[in-house]
Amino acid sequence: MSYRLYARPVPPFADLDTEPDGQLFNWVLLDASGDVQAQGTGDTRAHIEQTLGQNALEHVRLIGLIPGDEALFCFANIPAKQERYIRQALPFAVEEQLAQDVESMHLALGGRGNEGFRVAAIDRQRMASWMALFRDWDHVRLEAIFPDASLLPVNDQDWSICLDGTSALLASRQGEWLKMQIANLEIFSDTLAAPSEDEVVAEVRVAVFGTQQELDHQKPLLTSLSNSRRLVVSHQTLELMPLELLAHAHHHHYCQPVNLCQGGFAISNENGGAWRPWRPVIAIAGLWFVLQLGVELGLGFYHQAKAEDLNAQAMSVYRDAFPQDTRTHAGNVKNVLLGELRVASQDGPREDFLALMKRTGQQYSMLPANDSVQFNSINYSRARGELVVDLRADDYSKLSALRTGLNQQGLDANIGSVVNEASGARGRLTISGG
Structure with missing residues (x-):
């Protein structure tokens, strides 16, 4: 029977150079059906290995979970389809999203979503330390290392939040994950509730996981989240520790985490005997590769000659x-x-602030019953040549008429962040010209 061991180090994290056996772990052992067969909290690696040995378990697949704030989540919008070209373009696609030199980061590629490929970025030295922590255990073979928050189940929710002591793990339906102090969760909830620039107001569904004790302790915070204008919060009680929730979600594919064991940190198969039955297939594949390489070289020389001619x-x-x-x-x-x-x-040519204000005012004065259209705030960006006006009207058609009139004058006018209310409509009018 196949077993999976989920091991999550418990802070404070030990120095592997001076205390190689001092790190403690929370751990859960699942069988092939996903049922918990054993678990422990605050145990050493030696204790876990001894438990596996006493139960005659060998070749258990080890899933290492590291703190979610160790790895940064980002998107990479790469149009290529072949993995080789995607990995070549990956550093250039994410370098602007990273706070440190991309050359010092280990980049792990995940699946493709609506925003592009999901990517996990972690400092190379930190990744090497985590690999050393989970490598060469007795009775197990390392299968993957994941940021713990990336294993949260999202299902039909927009966001999932797991209360974990003084910290909170968060994951979104787009695959984002992060870890923060619970004290900052109320501030972050304002970000969740804020609509994007072109989004019509909608509900944001949030599931909060935690033990009954934690849910009771954080009741004021949860009440504040539930009172938010756009958040629809549901509570789900955990019987035991959050690690069981993460292991259950991963085993049943309720999440899409990014395995950090890629590239220079890929896990090699040290059991050479397992390849012996496949040697004839490998030999045939090698011959095919040589023939294909010859064809590709011939085509390469041909296309090179054509490229030089076109140049x-x-x-x-x-x-x-x-x-x-x-x-x-x-x-x-x-x-x-x-x-x-x-x-x-x-x-x-580009219109300046005064010109944009003048032409906007002209269109405003031409609106029928323009006294029902109110300017709440005006902002101007000289770098972009844009005038941004927050408007309120008793009918959206008046906002649309103002935008249409400006477009007919040769300006570029767009309405975003439209909110329909009982008293009318409000939105953000962005105007640029030239």
């Missing part, structure tokens, strides 16, 4: 248009042209 034709056209330019070559002609177009677009 020569492109440069001939460019020289006819720009005979004085001697620095541009086939390797940078695309960037040169894009740069010229970018400069040309930036130097184009």
